[in-house]
Amino acid sequence: MMTLKQLITSTYNFAEWRMSLEDIKFNKFLLQPQIGTKILLATSRAKSSGKSGNKEYVTLIQFLGVEYEEHEPSDDEHTAIKLLTGPDADASTVYLYDPLDGNKINVQVECSCSDYYFRFAWWNYEHGCHYGRRPRPYVPVKGSNRPPVNPDHIPGMCKHLNSLVETLKYNKIPDFK
Ligand SMILES: [Zn+2]
Numbered sequence: 001m002m003t004l005k006q007l008i009t010s011t012y013n014f015a016e017w018r019m020s021l022e023d024i025k026f027n028k029f030l031l032q033p034q035i036g037t038k039i040l041l042a043t044s045r046a047k048s049s050g051k052s053g054n055k056e057y058v059t060l061i062q063f064l065g066v067e068y069e070e071h072e073p074s075d076d077e078h079t080a081i082k083l084l085t086g087p088d089a090d091a092s093t094v095y096l097y098d099p100l101d102g103n104k105i106n107v108q109v110e111c112s113c114s115d116y117y118f119r120f121a122w123w124n125y126e127h128g129c130h131y132g133r134r135p136r137p138y139v140p141v142k143g144s145n146r147p148p149v150n151p152d153h154i155p156g157m158c159k160h161l162n163s164l165v166e167t168l169k170y171n172k173i174p175d176f177k
Helices: 004-012 114-126 159-170
Strands: 024-034 039-050 053-064 106-111
Touching: 004 106, 004 159, 024 159, 039 159, 053 159, 106 114, 106 159, 114 159
Parallel strands: none
Antiparallel strands: 024 039, 039 053, 053 106
């Protein structure tokens, strides 16, 4: 397991990382609270306009161990956050018991781009922070002269995931205390 903070720090430690958030556009993100399993799923479709043309990627962050309230709390003991969920999400309004703490909340991530798949998916899986099915393990192509894309086996996030994190942080989901 890794917290969001650990995953962000790990990504910044990635020596070859080139951050380019400018060419990413998020139309919107969708929050899907799953109360019974204490999960909050944030998904976005990231459009990337670059040399390769317009492509759309499905980007996903799952927050684990989320405490919900189904009714607006009447006391002043804590700050409940009303979740604004999209039209496809759970119809009932739910509240976060407290703002999610980015330093403590465990996450699992996935992006449909090839950078995530080849660079990070397997190592994230090994660290328990890859969302979904077990990816195929990284195997260097025999006879290839290309250097491995992640020689130090560092878990991390592609630029789409980084952009989604920035968007979520702007909306205080999560907050960094
Ligand atoms: Zn990506």
